[in-house]
Amino acid sequence: MKNKIVLFVFGLLAGIAIGVVFDVGIKAVFRQIRELHLSLNKIGVQQSQISQRLDSIQGKLKDNKKGAVITKGDIKTIMPVVQKDNAIAKDTLTNGPGNADSLIAEKEQSDSNIVVMTNQLITVSSLPVKNIDSVSSNKSNARSDSMLASMTNTSEEEDPSVYRVEFWQSPLNFKGYKMSIGKLVLYGINSTGHVALVKSDDGYYLLANQSAYKVMYTDDFKPFERVTDRMVLKKLSL
Secondary structure, three states: HHHHHHHHHHHHHHHHHHHHHHHHHHHHHHHHHHHHHHHHHHHHHHHHHHHHHHHHHHHHHHHHHHOOOEEOOOOOOHHHHHHHHHHHHHHHHOOHHHHHHHHHHHHHOOOOOOOOOOEEEEEEEEEEEOOOHHHHHHHHHHHHHHHHHHHHOOOOOOOOOOOEEEEOEEEEEEEEEEEEEEEEEEEOOOOOOEEEEEEOEEEEEEEEEEEEEEOOEEEEEEOOOOOOHHHHHHOOOO
């Protein structure tokens, strides 16, 4: 009888102990589940914030890409600077250094820390024109010009016998010229070497760097056109 009572009491105490342990364990599990749920909620909020920041950054990048088109006096991102460098090189090859100067100036305004080299005037000199027109051509031209001048009651304008020559140096190593009546602008020609301007039956020739170049009146910068015809070179004494 006593043994049964002892076993009953022992079983009751064991059951109570197991129940307490089970209750504590259940509470601990629910607490961990609740903490995990809170952590997941926090992670979700952080992901939402990160997503919003990414959307904001992408929106700014899109705005900057729109600003990447070269506009006068406005360079704000790295991409426009790169595109402007390409535009400067392309514009110099097509139109000479004149328009490239404006692009270089814009780039210089965009970042005061960038040192930008610009075109530099080396020297200015007067260059006499050596006329090698044929005699018959000169007489014929003089006769026709005089008749035309008398018919139109206008004075005959003579070609300049001396040209003002400007020697320039381009940071992009552009080689070319621009020519108007009485003025010749040269890029990439050594001012200390022998330079001569010759007028022939078919136009003007620039003698420089031991080569001959055909030049003509132009408002835009043009690359040098080197003469390779042996007959012309012989006439120019080259």
